Amino acid sequence: MSGEPEVARTPEEEETEEEEIKSSYRPPPEKTIEEILAADQEDESLRKYKEALLGQAQAGTVIVEPDDPRKVIVKKLALCVTDRADLELDLTGDLTDLxxxxxxxxxxxxxxxxIDFIVxxxxVHGLKYVQKTYRIGVPVDKMTHMVGSYPPKTEIQSYTTPxxxxxxxxxxxxxxxxxxxFTDDDKNxxxxxxWSFEIKKDWKD
Incomplete structure (x- = not known):
């Protein structure tokens, strides 16, 4: 969202914008943890950096929720405003309730x-968060954020938008x-x- 309401764009304009994003971004080739660790072994500082970055992943397969086959499990969306408690959406239940x-x-x-998530x-390579906002069914805003690539971890990982x-x-x-x-380079x-929000004159209006 921006300070002023945006003029609605046609589907053709949105499609052109999405194609420009796709054409300007080239995802890196997907590599396994073993391949990443094996590369550049002669560079001691780079090797140590990668080992620190991958952390738990190099010790073996990290499985946080065995019954869930997904690589990425999105847990929560939070709306964060300075000096106020975060407004949170639980994304682990029935999404229609949102x-x-x-x-x-x-x-x-x-x-x-x-966005809080588990890998x-x-x-997972090239995570991306895309958000489209509508008012009375008319598109008024769209934002796309490149979240990045993440190794598996037992802890929840997070991405916060600008x-x-x-x-x-x-x-x-x-x-x-x-x-x-929430998608990635492989279009998963x-x-x-x-979800919904309402703009009011004041918090308690």
Whole structure:
């Protein structure tokens, strides 16, 4: 979202934008943990750096949730505003229930979105968070963030977006629907969900 409501774009314009993103980004070739560790063994400092980066992954397969075959398990979305408690969405249950929970956001406030997730079994390459915002069914904003590549770990890992400004002004107030997508270089859809927020004049309005 930006400070001013955006002019709705046609599907053709959105498709062109997505193609530009795809054409300007080249995903690296996928490598196993063993291949990454084996490369550049003659460079002692680089070898130690990679071992520290991969951490638990080099000791063997990391499996946090054995009954879940996915490499990436998205746990939570949080709306983070300075000096306020985070507004959180639990993404581990029935995603249709998320539509019943509406975030109230004060107009013009600066916020960030944090995604908490688990990576297990093997390295995931080129994670990407895509968010499309709609008002009365009309697209008003879209943002795409390259999250990066992550090794498997037993701990929850997180990505926080750069700060964004919520819309402000009488015309900006109202209800919005958001379609969120967590994907990667291989076009795996790790999670896709819909949630809602409402812009108001004040937090308690």
């Amino acid at each position: 539509k019943k929970q509406v975030f109230i956001i004060k107009e013009g406030v600066q916020y960030r979105i944090r 297990q079994r093997e390295i 700060p964004e400004d919520a819309p402000s002004g009488m015309m900006a107030r109202g209800a919005y629907t958001v379609n969120s997508l 859809i790790h999670l896709q969900w819909e």
